[in-house]
Amino acid sequence: MIKNFAKRKFIITSFAFFIFFITLLFPSSEEINPISETTYISGYKTPIYLLNKENYVSRTEIVTKNSETISKIEELISFLTIDSKNNIYLPNIFKPIIPKDTKVLSLDIQDKLLKINFSKEFLNLPKDYEEKLIESLVYTFTDLDEVDGLLILVEGNLLEELPNSKKKLPHILTRDIGINTIYNIDNIRNATKTTTYYLAVLNDITYYVPVTLLENNSKDKVEIVIERLKSNPHLETNLMSYLNASTELNSYELLEEEIKLSFNDALYEGLNKEEMKEQVEYSITLSLKDTLNIKNITLVK
Numbered sequence: 486m487i488k489n490f491a492k493r494k495f496i497i498t499s500f501a502f503f504i505f506f507i508t509l510l511f512p513s514s515e516e517i518n519p520i521s522e523t524t525y526i527s528g529y530k531t532p533i534y535l536l537n538k539e540n541y542v543s544r545t546e547i548v549t550k551n552s553e554t555i556s557k558i559e560e561l562i563s564f565l566t567i568d569s570k571n572n573i574y575l576p577n578i579f580k581p582i583i584p585k586d587t588k589v590l591s592l593d594i595q596d597k598l599l600k601i602n603f604s605k606e607f608l609n610l611p612k613d614y615e616e617k618l619i620e621s622l623v624y625t626f627t628d629l630d631e632v633d634g635l636l637i638l639v640e641g642n643l644l645e646e647l648p649n650s651k652k653k654l655p656h657i658l659t660r661d662i663g664i665n666t667i668y669n670i671d672n673i674r675n676a677t678k679t680t681t682y683y684l685a686v687l688n689d690i691t692y693y694v695p696v697t698l699l700e701n702n703s704k705d706k707v708e709i710v711i712e713r714l715k716s717n718p719h720l721e722t723n724l725m726s727y728l729n730a731s732t733e734l735n736s737y738e739l740l741e742e743e744i745k746l747s748f749n750d751a752l753y754e755g756l757n758k759e760e761m762k763e764q765v766e767y768s769i770t771l772s773l774k775d776t777l778n779i780k781n782i783t784l785v786k
Contacts, residue, residue, distance in 0.1 A: 531557065532628040533564060534621045534664075535579040537694065540613075541665050542620045543685065544771075545579060545692040554631045555592060558599070561625055562589055578687045582618050584609040590640070597633040598657065599626050607639050612649035619647070619654065620664045624695070627660055634659045660775055663697030670701050677702045681713040682771040683724035684764055691764070693771060694724055707737055707744070710772045727765045729754045743781035744773060752786045 528548035537543040547564060551557040563571040566583040575581065588604040601622075610618060619637070626632045635658040637644040646653050655662070663678065670676050677700060682693045696718060702709060714728040731751035738745045746769075756762050770782040 529557075531561065532625070533561060534624040534628075535565070535575065536582055536617065536621070537580075537685065537692070538578055538687070540617070541694050542617050542624065543579065543692050543694045544624070544682070545576070545690070547574065554594065554629065557629070558592065558601075558626060559589065562601075565621060565625065576688070576690050578690055582610075582614060582621050583607065594631060597631060598636060599632045599634070600636040600638070602638040602641060605640050608648045610648075615647045615649055616652070619658065620662065623658045623660060623662060624664055660778070663699070664695045666697040666699060668699050670699055672701055675701050675703070677704075677706065677709065678776075679706050679709045679713070680772060680775040681710055681718070682768050682775075683714075683718050683726055684768060685724050687723070693768070695771070695775065696724075706776050707739075707746070707773065708734065710776055711769070714768055714772065726768055727756060727761050728752075728768065729756075739777070739779075742779050743783065744777065744779055745783040745785065747785045750786065752784070 528550055529552055530546050531549045532544055533547050534542050534544055549557050549560050551560050560571070562583065563569045564575065565581050566572075566587055567581050567585040569581070572581055584606050586604075587606040587609075589601060590604055591600075591602040593600050622637070623635050626635055636656070637654075637658065643656065644654060645656070660680075664680065678697060680695050680697045682695045685692055685694050698709075698713070704712075711728075711732070711734050714726045715730050715732060718724045718726075729751045731749075731754060733749040733751065735747040735749060737747065753762050753765065756765065766784055769784065773782055774780065
């Protein structure tokens with residue numbers, strides 16, 4: 486009997502210890518620390534032109550916190566400045582270009598003309614990057630509806646030439662300066678300038694690289710852009726276009742600020758994803774907006 490009692494006591498004790506051990510492994514819901522609540526910050530998708538790994542000025546999008554124009558421009562300048570607080574939000578395939586420690590001394594917009602007065606640090610960059618810096622600023626800010634042109638000052642003085650190469654700059658900077666420009670001309674008098682936006686993909690990030698081509702070409706600018714998008718770019722890069730080589734431009738109608746284009750059935754041929762179709766449309770739209778300086782593009786198949 487004593488033996489049975491001892492056996493029963495041992496079983497009860499062992500079971501109690503087992504229950505205690507289980508409670509240690511799985512504490513009650515009251516003891517579990519609640520998961521921190523995620524805070525979502527609303528923002529605005531905004532185009533910006535940064536350097537890619539191959540040092541081409543490239544168009545991508547970031548999320549800005551500000552919608553008011555001046556505040557958004559100040560935020561964009563921070564994204565574009567080397568070692569600024571906003572650099573941590575840039576994908577690592579892109580690099581900012583405004584020299585480190587550059588400050589904005591003043592900033593205003595009148596009649597769609599943006600005037601920025603930078604500190605002297607703005608001039609502290611290598612010769613190979615100074616033209617890219619101007620392109621980055623001009624293309625970033627003229628992508629805003631409120632800006633058509635840009636005046637750059639340094640310590641209150643108008644920037645009339647690049648600091649190292651001494652290349653002369655127009656007083657009012659617009660997209661007429663071009664971007665990632667390739668020169669293929671024999672005679673400047675018959676030169677035609679077009680800008681084509683090619684697609685690039687790296688680390689699952691899709692972005693666009695605009696290439697301005699200055700050449701002696703008697704063809705219509707619209708035809709030149711479509712032909713460029715159907716062929717390989719002139720750069721030794723991973724740039725591409727999904728526009729099918731069999732695509733033909735049947736006709737187009739150019740209005741005051743709009744162009745309507747009619748294509749044959751090959752426009753979307755071989756594109757089995759909706760995303761690819763959108764990228765074709767986007768490349769055509771961005772290219773013609775820049776080349777013709779118009780706002781609206783309509784594609785008809």
